Amino acid sequence: MRKYDELKVFCKNTNEYLNIEGGEALIDLYDTIKGRIGLKGDAVCVLVNNKVEDLYYPVFAPKHIEFLDIIPNAGYRVYTRSLCMVLYKALNDLYPGKRLCIQHSISNGHYCQIKHEENFLTPEVIAQLKQRMCEIIDADLPFRRRERLTSDVIEMFRKQGLRDKVRLLEGINQLYTVYYRLDDIIDSFYGPLVPSTGMLQVFDLVPYENGMLLLGPDRNDITRVADWEPQPKLFQAFTDHINFNKVIRLGDVGELNRAIRGGHAPLLINVVEALHNKYFIQIADEITRRYHEGGARVVLIAGPSSSGKTTSSKRLAIQLMTNYIVPKVIELDNYFVNRDRTPRDETGDYDYESLFALDLDQFNKDVTDLLAGKEVPMPTYNFKKGEREYLGNTLKLEDGDILLMEGIHGLNPELTRNIPDNQKFRLFVSALTTLNIDDHNWIGTFDNRLLRRIVRDHKYRGASALDTIKRWPSVRRGENKWIMPFSENADAMFNSSLLFELSAMKNHALPILQQVPSSVEEYAEASRLIKFLNYFEPLDEKDIPSTSLLREFLGGSSFHY
Secondary structure (H helix, E strand, O other): OOHHHHOEEEEOOOOEEEEOOOOOEHHHHHHHHHHHOOOOOOOOEEEEOOOEEOOOOEOOOOOEEEEEOOOOHHHHHHHHHHHHHHHHHHHHHHOOOOOEEEEEEEOOEEEEEEOOOOOOOOHHHHHHHHHHHHHHHHOOOEOEEEEEEHHHHHHHHHHOOOHHHHHHHOOOOOOEEEEEEEOOEEEOOOOOOOOEHHHOOOOEEEEEOOEEEEEOEEOOEEEEEOOOOOOHHHHHHHHHHHHHHHHOOOOEHHHHHHHHHOOOHHHHHHHHHHHHHHHHHHHHHHHHHHHHOOOOOEEEEEOOOOOOHHHHHHHHHHHHHHOOOEEEEEOHHHHEOOHHHOOEOOOOOEOOOOHHHEOHHHHHHHHHHHHOOOOEEEEEEEOOOOEEEEEEEEEOOOOOEEEEEEOOOOOOOOOOOOOOHHHEEEEEEEOOOOOEOEOOEOOOHHHHHHHHHHHHHHHHHOOOHHHHHHHHHHHHHHHHHHOHHHHHHOOEEEEOOOOOHHHHHHHHHHHHHOOOOOOOOOHHHHHHHHHHHOOOOOOOHHHOOOOOOOHHHHOOOOOOO
């Protein structure tokens, strides 16, 4: 019996076993079957036993494989990372020695700057970089994956001037390191790249604020570039924290790890917590000012999942009380319509995240009556029965009182359609991560929040990481529909991220993530997060105060939830 008769891989795309000889790259197998795979675009990576690998992955044993285009999150990340390396090469070709920094995602793209040269990126320079990127893409240059001793890779990065990568690798104690070569440059990413630059035809590079925005394909139509629009308030919230990072000289994971190993974690925690407190004071003072000018009688707090909205509302309430304003809380969940009137999502399940799962008419009437000084019967929602009940609870606003409401729809004008705008103060809360792994690898705000949710749901709700990861795409879809489009309506933005939090969460999250079995597709996300967390030096959480927003997820909070 010949060798290829003995060695097979199972391809999920075609639902069949395929013969292989052993040792060939999966891209060769893909070329023989791509006509019947049915992807919307070319494959950019492959799941091998539910773990994301590049298409040059060599197969020597039976495997379960699935080729991915850029529609799934894993594929889109591969495409985006590859674009980033092309941008880095374009900059290196045109302006050697300039340091590219990909800071964060915003406006459907990734915001980029030149480190230490904020005024360098003129429209003319950006146009030159875009043209050079087009040339590199048209040349269809290969991304060559390499793996060498970490000590050797450190020296290569040192010669190329990538000090941030040197700093990171020197502290993580791994024997070998994967890197990619594109023509005459090398770079590293915490995930695979596409096989060659010719696959990256859909992109744009546009001026944005005092930098530039790198845009990839539209997720709904991969043949066109994603639309973008300015988000000045969100951008400013990012920028404020980036400037803070510069002051304390801590902008990437290598610098964070160095500070923790040097025994500076207690000071770092105190400084970062003080920054949070400063923002709560500023927001409370602004609400107070508007209140005494005849406005801001209703404070609406909104934000995506695991942003820390609950702790934010409690800490804001404390600051308002120090300004002699007493918050009276309305729970929006008590205004759910009866279950038989609850809208359903595309799968047929009850859609409790829909704005129209709330009784908007009754809610607006009650708030209007409260602002008029009336005493109002307050509902209680019986989740077991799926009905709203009245149990004799009432609410009345006295002098010095203010309404405080926390919920995902707080910034949506439709929620409070009958409330005059001057009576509302809208606060958007989200974990806008400004710490980078290195200059070319950013930390997604979604990853930060997902890890918070994994830790919290396991601790307080008995949910496994598998349960939370499986649910996460649905959560994200709800956020993109009901929350994010209204973020710029906010009167203030609070960035709930903490520079040290991923180091503090590491020891909580890793054991939970390691329980995800390799036999499920969610293993790909779990293994990615495990790799990501392993970049961080763990931090002893004993110095994190009980009032910290992070305690909402780790436990040990002095607040009642």
